[in-house]
Amino acid sequence: MKELLSNINSQIRHCQYCRLYETRTHAVCGEGIAPSKFMFIAQAPGRTEDAESKILVGPSGKVFDDLMCEVGLQREEIYITNLLKCFLPKCRKPRTDEINTCYHLYLKKEIELVKPEIIITLGYHVSKFIFKIYGLKIPTRIDFREAFGKLHISKNKKIVPVRHPATVVHKSKQFSKLVKDYSIIKTLHTECPLIDNCKQHKNFNQGLLPINFVKANCFGDWFSCKFYN
Numbered sequence: 006m007k008e009l010l011s012n013i014n015s016q017i018r019h020c021q022y023c024r025l026y027e028t029r030t031h032a033v034c035g036e037g038i039a040p041s042k043f044m045f046i047a048q049a050p051g052r053t054e055d056a057e058s059k060i061l062v063g064p065s066g067k068v069f070d071d072l073m074c075e076v077g078l079q080r081e082e083i084y085i086t087n088l089l090k091c092f093l094p095k096c097r098k099p100r101t102d103e104i105n106t107c108y109h110l111y112l113k114k115e116i117e118l119v120k121p122e123i124i125i126t127l128g129y130h131v132s133k134f135i136f137k138i139y140g141l142k143i144p145t146r147i148d149f150r151e152a153f154g155k156l157h158i159s160k161n162k163k164i165v166p167v168r169h170p171a172t173v174v175h176k177s178k179q180f181s182k183l184v185k186d187y188s189i190i191k192t193l194h195t196e197c198p199l200i201d202n203c204k205q206h207k208n209f210n211q212g213l214l215p216i217n218f219v220k221a222n223c224f225g226d227w228f229s230c231k232f233y234n
C-alpha cells in the first residue's frame with residue numbers, strides 16, 4: 006500500500022499532464038495513513054503549500070488544524086489530499102479539464118488505495134465534483150449551504166461536504182460556521198451508543214429496516230436520528 010502511494014506521489018511530483026504544471030513551483034502530494042476511515046479532499050495547494058511542497062500548511066492549514074482540534078482528530082489518524090495537486094494561478098477557479106485529468110490520474114487511485122469509509126470534501130468545487138462522481142444529486146451553489154455539514158450516502162461511500170478552511174482566512178467570522186459543519190465528524194467516529202438496546206435497530210436485524218437507514222443513522226449521523234433524540 007505504502008509503495009503504491011509512493012509511486013503515485015513520485016508521478017505527481019513530475020506530472021505535466023495539464024497546464025497547471027507551467028505555473029506551479031511544486032506539485033503537492035497527499036499525506037496521512039492508508040487505509041484510513043476519514044479522507045479529506047481540499048481543492049488545490051495555496052501559495053505556501055506550493056512553495057513548501059506540503060499539504061495544508063499555509064493560513065488554511067492553520068484553520069484546518071484548529072478544526073481538527075475541535076473534532077478530536079490528529080493529522081496522523083487521517084488521509085488528506087487535494088483534488089488538484091498544483092497551485093491555481095491568481096487563485097482562480099479550477100477548470101473542468103484540469104479536474105478531470107488530475108482526478109483520473111491520481112485522486113481516483115488514492116481513493117482506491119486509502120479505502121476511506123467517509124470522504125470529507127472541502128469547499129464547493131470539490132464537493133460538486135465528488136457528488137457527481139458518486140452519482141449524488143448536485144445542489145445549486147446556494148443550496149450547497151444546506152448540504153454542508155451533513156452526511157450523504159451513495160455507492161457504498163459516505164460523503165460529508167464542508168466549507169473550505171480558506172473561507173475563514175478571508176472572513177474570520179465564518180469560523181463558527183465551519184465548526185458547525187465539522188462537528189458531524191465527531192459523531193461519525195463511533196456507531197450510535199444506543200445500538201444494543203434500540204428497538205428500531207432490532208428491526209434491522211430482523212430485516213425490517215432498510216440498510217441505507219442504518220448506514221445513515223446507526224453507523225452514521227446517529228445524533229440526528231429521530232429515534233435517538
Ligand code: SF4
Nearest residue numbers: 020023026090091107
Ligand atoms: S494539476 Fe494534476 S494533472 Fe495538472 S499538472 Fe498538476 S498533478 Fe498534473
Ligand code: SF4
Nearest residue numbers: 197203222223230233
Ligand atoms: S441511530 Fe437511531 S435507530 Fe439506530 S440505534 Fe441509534 S437511535 Fe436506534
